[in-house]
Amino acid sequence: MQNQIGARKGLSLSDPRVRAWLFQILTVVAVIALGWYLIHNTQTNMQHRGITSGFDFLERSAGFGIAQHLIDYTEADSYARVLLVGLLNTLLASVIGIVIATLLGFVVGVARLSSNWVISKLATIYVETFRNIPPLLQILFWYFAVFTALPGPRGSINIEDLFFISSRGVNMPGASMAAGFWPFIVALVLAVLAIVLMVRRANKRFDETGQPFHKFWAGLALLLVIPTCSVLLFGNPLQWEVPQLKGFNFVGGWVLIPEFMALTLALSIYTAAFIAEIVRSGIKSVSHGQTEAARSLGLREGPTLRKVIIPQALRVIIPPLTSQYLNLTKNSSLAAVIGYPELVSLFAGTVLNQTGQSVEVMGITMAVYLTISISISLLMNWYNKRIALIER
Incomplete structure (x- = not known):
């Protein structure tokens, strides 16, 4: 019961x-x-409305050219190939933008805390200026007021007959694989593994005996010596092609198109202003007693910042930094207004207009951006857990 x-x-x-x-x-x-x-x-x-559904259109020929493609592409390739080209162009601009924005943001954030009045005020002006201008306007400024305003190929800025800066972009020597490419890659991987093992051994030795080891110089030596031996044994890994002016444009080598440079610079400078404030707040969150303790041990201001303050500040910096990385990646879609061939411009723009498969095209585009964003979040969350304080 x-x-x-x-x-x-x-x-x-x-x-x-x-x-x-x-x-x-x-x-x-x-x-x-x-x-x-x-x-x-x-x-x-x-x-x-008589609209067919399905993903069979991905196998059809695209029939249009693309100004920048990191993989081989012709007009006869399929729409699926266009999707891959647009994805790689988006990732290229996003990764380079994240790297530049992170480096610039850390420098400006530390500069804002400088005891030098001029440096501190210049950093403040940078932050307050660029974070309050919409990124779309900054992209348009760099594209129309800077890069497209440069002289044409015949009047380009020549740097040592290797680099040519014009309204068509930056033409530079291009590399292609030579006979010693794969041996060089293997040697580079071995060098990285040797550096990892050396660092672990040096850290273990320091914990056991307290004797320091010059890990930086030893790692640099390994990184230079092992790949150099590969070059001496198997030959150069790359062969270079210098751009040549023929007719009204350059032929050969690599080219950074104006759309790519405008997008990367604008997003990097814009996002770096927010990262600078994140870095400044993270450093300020560390107790001043940590600085005093480091000085009492005889550490100078530079080593104190690198070895004591910033490692602790990263625990505060990483979560909002993840949001900025996500914002930069999603803001890369603004490049459609200047014609940079990224994912939205190519797939959600040209392919959608040609095929009329609006639901499928937009669904694929959203799924790709969702995958990229989740991947960035997982990577940053993993790193955040690695540096988190572990309670005893």
Whole structure:
């Protein structure tokens, strides 16, 4: 009898656990019903308008050229190839922008805390200026007021007959694989592994004996000696081609198109202003007693900042820094206004106009950006856990 009463009482709505499970089940059912309604409504509207659905269009020939492609591409390639080209162009601009913005943001953030009045005020002016101008306007400024205003190829700025800066972009020597390329890559990997093992051994030795080891110089030597031996044994890993002016444009080598440079610089400078404030707040969050303790041990200001303050400040810096990396990656879609061939411009723009597969194209585009953003978040969260304080 008591067990039956207990069972009936366990299924009562007065039990918080029962209510929690009930609300969760109702929420899942509501989400599934809403998703089914949206899918059904979309399919019905597409059928009424005679719009076919499916992803077969990805296998059709694109029929248009792309100004910048990191992999081989011709007009006869498929729309799936266009998707890959746009994705790689987006990742290229995002990765380079993240690196530049991080380095510049850290420098400006530390400069804002400088005891030098001029340096501190210049850093403040930088932050307050660039973070308050919309990124789209900055992209347009760099593109129209700077890069497209440069002289044409015939009047380009010549740097040692190797680099040519014009309104068509920056032409530079281009590299291609030679006979010693793969041996050089293997030697480079071996050098990195040797450096990792050396660092671990040096840290273990320091913990056991307290004797320091010049890890930087030893690592630099390994990084130079091992790949150099590969070059001496197997030959140069790369062969270089210098751009030549033929007719009205340059032929050969590599070229950084104006759209790419305008996008990368604008997003880097814009995001660096926010990163600078994140770095400044992170450094300020570290107790001043840490600085006093470092000085009492005889550490100078530079080593104190590098070895004591910034490692502790990173625990505060990393979470908001992740948001800035995500913002920079998503803001790369603004490049569509200047014609940079990134994911939105190529796939959600040109491919959508040619095929009319709006649902599929937009679904793929959103899924790709979602995947990139989640990947960045997972990587930064993993690093944040690595540097987190572990309570004893």
